[in-house]
Amino acid sequence: MKTFVNANARDFKEAATLARQAARDGKSAAFSGGGSDLLGLIKEGIAAPDVVVNLRSVRNAQRVQDASGGLTIGGLTTLDDLSRDGAVRQRFAVLAEAAETVATPQIRNVATVAGNVCQRPWCWYYRNGFPCFKAGGRTCFSPTGENQFHAIFGGGPSYIVHPSDLAPAFVALDATFRIAGPSGERTLPAADFFVLPRENAARENVLANDEVLTAVQVPAIARDTRTTYNKIMDREAWTHAVVSAAVVLQMDQGVCRAARIVLGGVAPIPWRLPQVERLLAGQRITAELAARAGEVAVEGAMPLPKNRYKVPLVQSLVKRTVLDLATRT
Numbered sequence: 001m002k003t004f005v006n007a008n009a010r011d012f013k014e015a016a017t018l019a020r021q022a023a024r025d026g027k028s029a030a031f032s033g034g035g036s037d038l039l040g041l042i043k044e045g046i047a048a049p050d051v052v053v054n055l056r057s058v059r060n061a062q063r064v065q066d067a068s069g070g071l072t073i074g075g076l077t078t079l080d081d082l083s084r085d086g087a088v089r090q091r092f093a094v095l096a097e098a099a100e101t102v103a104t105p106q107i108r109n110v111a112t113v114a115g116n117v118c119q120r121p122w123c124w125y126y127r128n129g130f131p132c133f134k135a136g137g138r139t140c141f142s143p144t145g146e147n148q149f150h151a152i153f154g155g156g157p158s159y160i161v162h163p164s165d166l167a168p169a170f171v172a173l174d175a176t177f178r179i180a181g182p183s184g185e186r187t188l189p190a191a192d193f194f195v196l197p198r199e200n201a202a203r204e205n206v207l208a209n210d211e212v213l214t215a216v217q218v219p220a221i222a223r224d225t226r227t228t229y230n231k232i233m234d235r236e237a238w239t240h241a242v243v244s245a246a247v248v249l250q251m252d253q254g255v256c257r258a259a260r261i262v263l264g265g266v267a268p269i270p271w272r273l274p275q276v277e278r279l280l281a282g283q284r285i286t287a288e289l290a291a292r293a294g295e296v297a298v299e300g301a302m303p304l305p306k307n308r309y310k311v312p313l314v315q316s317l318v319k320r321t322v323l324d325l326a327t328r329t
Contacts, residue, residue, distance in 0.1 A: 069220030075114030
């Protein structure tokens with residue numbers, strides 16, 4: 001492991017400035033909140049920062065606060081704290097349920113909201129030293145290789161899947177991300193934060209090297225809105241979603257007034273299903289309509305040779321999640 005310098009930041013602007021200063025000095029920098037993903041990247045030889053900017057020294061960045069009926073979630077809030085927060089569990093269950101599915105209790109105690117959203121992909125080619133697109137090369141090895149867990153939507157030229165559990169939930173809740181850089185702060189919708197490989201094969205989001213995700217603003221939701229997160233894994237813990245679904249339904253006496261459905265584990269970004277949302281809006285959700293929603297959810301899927309099983313998984317997951325959420329009493 002290469003020797004690096006640790007730099008404690010007092011606030012996010014200073015953290016961004018430290019990263020920019022490192023670049024001006026010809027050095028590489030990395031941000032560390034919980035550090036679980038960064039440590040793995042360093043051990044695997046993917047990251048070799050000269051400067052690690054420690055964000056844990058930033059004050060008041062671990063809070064979940066009420067904000068006009070919604071929530072402001074600090075980027076350094078741990079996944080365990082998020083999953084246990086009373087306001088989150090009561091009003092935004094999809095977030096609590098997503099957070100509590102991540103890895104193991106030990107990791108959730110240190111892993112942060114921003115770190116989960118910004119973690120790098122877990123494609124075995126990228127993580128094992130292959131010169132793929134993500135590593136700066138010119139080839140994605142997955143289409144003709146081991147692609148059991150790769151994308152069935154939005155792939156090409158890279159077929160990674162985004163590994164975050166919180167990301168689909170934030171997109172489904174129409175959250176806003178706050179981003180700090182050396183020149184100040186900017187905000188953008190969660191859905192605009194993530195980048196398809198055809199836009200930039202080397203990155204998964206719009207962050208510059210000297211920018212950091214500082215907080216997430218979740219807007220208030222209408223009364224009678226129900227939310228949930230369902231995740232299918234290949235084992236019970238310490239793994240990412242093979243397929244997941246964040247579902248938000250505004251219900252009125254059995255009729256769905258509005259819906260937002262976002263998949264995880266199937267695309268390089270959180271994959272929203274607007275065609276399914278339009279199908280459900282204004283309709284009484286029955287078993288037949290939920291089954292039709294599952295069918296529409298997989299329209300346009302382009303599976304690779306070894307991940308075709310994801311198509312029926314998505315179909316079934318959307319069907320049962322929508323029906324279960326809509327018929328809860």
